Amino acid sequence: MSAPTHKGKVVVITGAASGIGEATARLLVEEGAQVVLGDIDSAAREVAASLGRDALFVCTDVTDPDSVARLMTSTVEHFGHLDVLVANAGIPEAKSPIHELDLAAWQRVIDINLTGVALCNQYAILRMLQGNGGAIINMASILAHVGQANSHAYSASKAGVVNLTRSVALTYAQQGIRANCISPGYVETPLLSRLPQSLLAAIVARQPIGRLGQPIEIARVVSFLASSAASMITGACINADGGYTAV
Numbered sequence: 001m002s003a004p005t006h007k008g009k010v011v012v013i014t015g016a017a018s019g020i021g022e023a024t025a026r027l028l029v030e031e032g033a034q035v036v037l038g039d040i041d042s043a044a045r046e047v048a049a050s051l052g053r054d055a056l057f058v059c060t061d062v063t064d065p066d067s068v069a070r071l072m073t074s075t076v077e078h079f080g081h082l083d084v085l086v087a088n089a090g091i092p093e094a095k096s097p098i099h100e101l102d103l104a105a106w107q108r109v110i111d112i113n114l115t116g117v118a119l120c121n122q123y124a125i126l127r128m129l130q131g132n133g134g135a136i137i138n139m140a141s142i143l144a145h146v147g148q149a150n151s152h153a154y155s156a157s158k159a160g161v162v163n164l165t166r167s168v169a170l171t172y173a174q175q176g177i178r179a180n181c182i183s184p185g186y187v188e189t190p191l192l193s194r195l196p197q198s199l200l201a202a203i204v205a206r207q208p209i210g211r212l213g214q215p216i217e218i219a220r221v222v223s224f225l226a227s228s229a230a231s232m233i234t235g236a237c238i239n240a241d242g243g244y245t246a247v
């Protein structure tokens with residue numbers, strides 16, 4: 001099958017300074033899209049600069065409604081419209097048993113990983129309703145589907161993303177907006193580099209394909225879901241996890 005073409009499409013990607021978001025921005029530009037990188041980390045400015053005229057960086061905090069609204073407004077002002085949202089920004093959590101719950105840490109994870117996704121969906125859909133519909137891809141995780149000891153806020157936030165996506169899909173199914181999510185397994189990105197080496201080794205051993213995923217492997221799933229080849233797919237969650245949740 002030939003690579004999907006995204007010529008003429010304008011795509012907003014949050015969390016695009018590194019990892020999966022950066023790989024997605026690079027792939028979609030290669031496939032013809034114009035991309036807007038919304039990230040709190042200004043390293044995304046260099047990623048955008050390296051992609052030339054087809055990319056724009058907009059400093060964005062996904063937890064702040066004004067900032068998210070500005071991201072979508074800047075996109076439409078700069079590129080004329082908005083066709084695809086990749087709500088990818090997310091953070092890991094400091095793992096601890098729930099009887100030692102740090103409420104501020106819990107709230108921070110929920111604010112970025114779940115409320116941030118909802119805000120991005122809200123302000124992107126406002127623009128898509130003024131245009132020709134669109135496609136939304138929210139980034140969940142295998143931890144939306146399986147439990148993990150000492151992971152509470154992250155798992156809860158990602159499970160929230162999966163069901164939020166289903167409800168968004170049903171709400172806008174007749175208005176030309178598709179909404180799907182992806183649950184990656186463990187992927188080699190800066191998010192994992194904060195984990196102890198021993199835990200990483202255990203993760204690789206637990207992942208049926210026997211290796212970590214690479215960001216480009218998730219970017220390709222984003223590209224598919226954003227393309228017309230996925231025109232019948234909405235409200236779905238694709239597990240790109242090397243078999244992790246099949247066990």
Ligand SMILES: NC(=O)c1ccc[n+]([C@@H]2O[C@H](COP(=O)([O-])OP(=O)(O)OC[C@H]3O[C@@H](n4cnc5c(N)ncnc54)[C@H](O)[C@@H]3O)[C@@H](O)[C@H]2O)c1
Pocket residue numbers: 014015016017018019020021038039040041060061062063088089090091092112139140141142183184185186187188189190191192
């Ligand atoms: N790497 C994995 O193994 C893995 C597995 C499952 C799911 N995911 C999910 O994939 C997504 C991308 O993660 P990654 O692995 O590429 O990590 P990453 O750390 O490389 O990228 C996350 C990006 O989100 C940005 N970000 C954080 N807080 C933000 C905020 N408030 N506003 C805007 N941007 C913000 C960061 O600056 C960073 O650029 C996340 O949602 C993560 O939970 C990753």
